[in-house]
Amino acid sequence: MTPSSTPPPAGPRISAAEIAAALRLPVPTEQQQAIIEHPPAPMLVVAGAGSGKTETMAARVVWLVANGYAEPEQVLGLTFTRKAAAELAGRVGTRLRALTAAGVIDGAAGARPEETDGVVAAPPTISTYHAYAGRLVREHALRLGREPDARLLSEAAAWQYAHAVVSNDEGPLEEIGKAESTITNAVIDLAGEMAEHLVTPDQLDAWLAGFDERLEVIEGAGRALLAESKAMRKALRAKRSLVPVLQRYAALKRDHGAMDFADQMAVAAELAMRFPEVGRIERERFSSVLLDEFQDTSHAQLHLLAALFAPAGADGPGHCVTAVGDPHQSIYAWRGASAATLAQFPAVFGAASVSVLPLSVTWRNDRAILDAANTVAEPLRAGAVVPVEPLSAAPAAGDGRIEVARLETVDAEAALVADWIAQRRAEGAQSAAVLCRKRSQFPAGGGA
Structure with missing residues (x-):
C-alpha cells in the first residue's frame, strides 16, 4: 500500500497518553505530547541533551501508525550510526508488536492481530544516512551512467x-x-x-x-x-x-567501478536533484520521514533530502518530515556539516508554515548540574541559528551537587578524579564518565 492509495484519517483516534498507558510506559511530558501528536506535516524539533529524543521519535512513529497516517513500512527513519538506527528500530518494532498483540492497532498491511500473532510483518525502514544513499545509488545509478554495483x-x-x-x-x-x-x-x-x-x-x-x-x-x-x-x-x-x-x-x-562514502552521498544527491522521478518514488514509498541528528547533515545530505521530500506546493501541508537536532551538539563540521541546516529546514521543507518545537526537559541530570550547564551555554543560545530553550530538570530530579578543584598537575587531577569515582561507586553509583580537555590527557584519564 502506498501513501497515495491510503486515504487520510479524519483525525487521530488514540492519543499519545493512551498509547503510553497501553504499553505501560510513562505519560509523555507536554513537550513530548506536542511533538508526538503533531499533524503529519513538516516539523523541526530542537532537542537538548538527555531530553528523551529517541524515546520521543519512537513514540512519534507509533502514534502515526496507530492513527492510520502511515503503515509501518511507509515510515523512514535516518540517523548517523548503525547503533542509533538499531536502537530506534528496536524501540519502534517492540512497541508496534505490543500494540498489535493488545489489539490496539491492526497488524501490518491491515491484517488482524490474530493473523499476525503479534508480529508486524513489514517494519519501518530505519537506516543510516549513508546506507540510505547507497540504496538510492544501487537502484538509480544507471540514470547517470554509473554502475549500480560500484x-x-x-x-x-x-x-x-x-x-x-x-x-x-x-x-x-x-x-x-x-x-x-x-x-x-x-x-x-x-x-x-x-x-x-x-x-x-x-x-x-x-x-x-x-x-x-x-x-x-x-x-x-x-x-x-x-x-x-x-x-x-x-x-x-x-x-x-x-x-x-x-x-x-x-x-x-x-x-x-569504485566510490567512497562521500562519492556515494554526492551521487545520490545528484540523482535526486536531476531526476524528479526518484523523489516521486521515495515519497510514494515513505509517507512519513524522521531525520535524526539533523544538525550534522552536510550540504550534500540537505540537498538530497530536500530534493526527495520537499513539499510539492507552497500552499500544501508538505510531506510529513520530522527533523530532530540540537545546534549545541554539532560534531561533524570537519566534513562539511553545519548546524545552520536547522535554520534552513523551515525554508527548504516548509509549505504554509513549519512548526519548530522544543524538547528541553532532560532526564540525565539534577538541578544544580543543569543550572551550571545553562549558564555556560548561554552565549551559545544567544547565537544559535534556531531558538534553543534552556534545559530544565525532570520532575523527579534531585538537587545535585557540583564540586570544583584546582590541582597543580594533570597526575594530581587524575588521582583526585579516580578517588572521587571510587567514593561514588562505594555509595552505590552505577556509572560515571570522565571528560578530558585534550587527547593527550586520555592516558591519565584511562588510568583513573
Whole structure:
C-alpha cells in the first residue's frame, strides 16, 4: 500500500497518553505530547541533551501508525550510526508488536492481530544516512551512467587509490608538501570536502582562478595586500595545484567501478536533484520521514533530502518530515556539516508554515548540574541559528551537587578524579564518565 492509495484519517483516534498507558510506559511530558501528536506535516524539533529524543521519535512513529497516517513500512527513519538506527528500530518494532498483540492497532498491511500473532510483518525502514544513499545509488545509478554495483572503498582502499595517482604525478606539488603521504592526505581530504559540498574539480578550479584574479587586480591598482591575504593566496594556489590530481583520482575510481562514502552521498544527491522521478518514488514509498541528528547533515545530505521530500506546493501541508537536532551538539563540521541546516529546514521543507518545537526537559541530570550547564551555554543560545530553550530538570530530579578543584598537575587531577569515582561507586553509583580537555590527557584519564 502506498501513501497515495491510503486515504487520510479524519483525525487521530488514540492519543499519545493512551498509547503510553497501553504499553505501560510513562505519560509523555507536554513537550513530548506536542511533538508526538503533531499533524503529519513538516516539523523541526530542537532537542537538548538527555531530553528523551529517541524515546520521543519512537513514540512519534507509533502514534502515526496507530492513527492510520502511515503503515509501518511507509515510515523512514535516518540517523548517523548503525547503533542509533538499531536502537530506534528496536524501540519502534517492540512497541508496534505490543500494540498489535493488545489489539490496539491492526497488524501490518491491515491484517488482524490474530493473523499476525503479534508480529508486524513489514517494519519501518530505519537506516543510516549513508546506507540510505547507497540504496538510492544501487537502484538509480544507471540514470547517470554509473554502475549500480560500484565497490564501496574503505578508508585504506581510498588512500591507496589516491596514493597511486600522487606517486605517478609529475606536476608541481611542492607547496602541498614534500612527502607523497602528505600530498595523498591532502587529496583525500579535499576530495571528501568537495563531495560533501557537491563541488566538482572544474568548479573548484574556476572559483580559485577567479579569486586569484581579483587579488591581482587589487595589487595592480597599487594597493598592497595584507600579510594574511598573501598567506591565503599562497594556500589557495597550493589547493589549485591539486585540481589535476583530483581529476585523475576521480577518473581512477570511476574506471575501477569504485566510490567512497562521500562519492556515494554526492551521487545520490545528484540523482535526486536531476531526476524528479526518484523523489516521486521515495515519497510514494515513505509517507512519513524522521531525520535524526539533523544538525550534522552536510550540504550534500540537505540537498538530497530536500530534493526527495520537499513539499510539492507552497500552499500544501508538505510531506510529513520530522527533523530532530540540537545546534549545541554539532560534531561533524570537519566534513562539511553545519548546524545552520536547522535554520534552513523551515525554508527548504516548509509549505504554509513549519512548526519548530522544543524538547528541553532532560532526564540525565539534577538541578544544580543543569543550572551550571545553562549558564555556560548561554552565549551559545544567544547565537544559535534556531531558538534553543534552556534545559530544565525532570520532575523527579534531585538537587545535585557540583564540586570544583584546582590541582597543580594533570597526575594530581587524575588521582583526585579516580578517588572521587571510587567514593561514588562505594555509595552505590552505577556509572560515571570522565571528560578530558585534550587527547593527550586520555592516558591519565584511562588510568583513573
